[in-house]
Amino acid sequence: MKTNTTIKNLPAEQRRAVTVEAVIELAAEKNPASITTAEIAERMQLTQGALFRHFPNKDALWQSVMEWLAAQLLGRIDRVIATTGSPLEALELMFAAHIDFVAKHPGAPRMMFAELQRPDPTAAKAIAQTMLRHYSDRVGKLLAKGMGEGIIDPDLDVAAASVMFIGMVQGLVMQSMIAGDIAVMLGNAKPLFALYARGIKQRNHER
Amino acid sequence: MKTNTTIKNLPAEQRRAVTVEAVIELAAEKNPASITTAEIAERMQLTQGALFRHFPNKDALWQSVMEWLAAQLLGRIDRVIATTGSPLEALELMFAAHIDFVAKHPGAPRMMFAELQRPDPTAAKAIAQTMLRHYSDRVGKLLAKGMGEGIIDPDLDVAAASVMFIGMVQGLVMQSMIAGDIAVMLGNAKPLFALYARGIKQRNHER
């Protein structure tokens, strides 16, 4: 059963949730910075003024969107990491989960990027920053664990490897924007991670 | 001698050049999509209306900006590639040149990203797309050459390695946006490329 986004007179909480979804949908199609409240309302089959019954202002709405994104992505990642004890496998599952999430919500990385670009320190920007810090922490911990287990190269620059991990996702996002096709990401994800793994793995010297 | 950006009554060509520079400067500070013609004019010590003496509309200005970016980046890269015969060294120099360019013009990657996000097929967007295609071609050619010479792993997925290359730059850009500091990029560039090189290099079996 799909969440019905066209029904009217939703309870406030549901309406807020539907609004967040609408914003992320729109962010998949255009620059998040130029999404207007009128567009959001139109997408929801609602009048523009009605939005402000559920959010005090646009910034508050944006904050809700970022909170939803952070919770969703980190939640998915943590769930997937917990299924395995192998750090390398965990990284692969984490990457796959991230790509899957981005493929389902192409607006997500664009919202992140757009928020980080804002010069003023808004609440939404702060959420994006801490969210990415948490993300990097997860990657860093897995890498450190792998180094401890002798699976990952002990001389690895963990900071660089974290940047590369996030960069892979960004690279795939860019590629899909050039191609104008989100599906491209899914096809390139596997070989991309294989290349990453090849770069960080401990070399086997007794062969 | 520096180009004076504050003098009035500049010849049209110079004024257009100065305008492009002003836009890229502004793009370093905020989301390019929300740069207004009034802001651009203010930065140039000019009235807003005067801009439209040199550009028929805002789109034309943005097209000029993208053309400048594409010419600058590809020019730098081609110049640097030509200095060496080694594909791996060429890739490293290319990466360094790109990072150096982005560090000097932080607005550049943001403009690119913002343009690619636009839903309508504008001239500026088309320039960004072809520019990135040319960029990928350069990376792909160097990788293929390296594979031919036995330096790079013959089983390498060239497409994935190209995505990763661009992703590295994007990853550094994101990191610098989180930190709010452009200098971070330069410090992480070297170990990042080392990690990349480790992933694509041909393994030495006789050791």
Add this chain to the structure above:
DNA sequence: GAAGATAGTAATTGATTACAATCTTTTATG
């Protein structure tokens, strides 16, 4: 040094923006 060309100013346009006030409909509850 006049004359034409070029560059810039200041004010204004209609469209669009986030947001607010008021009125109407729908829903929940006893």
Add this chain to the structure above:
DNA sequence: CATAAAAGATTGTAATCAATTACTATCTTC
């Protein structure tokens, strides 16, 4: 079935946007 509260529609406002206007200042050239 009455009624209050919640949700939405309608209408409006002040600010801001890209773009245009009529006009002025400054160069260039013969």
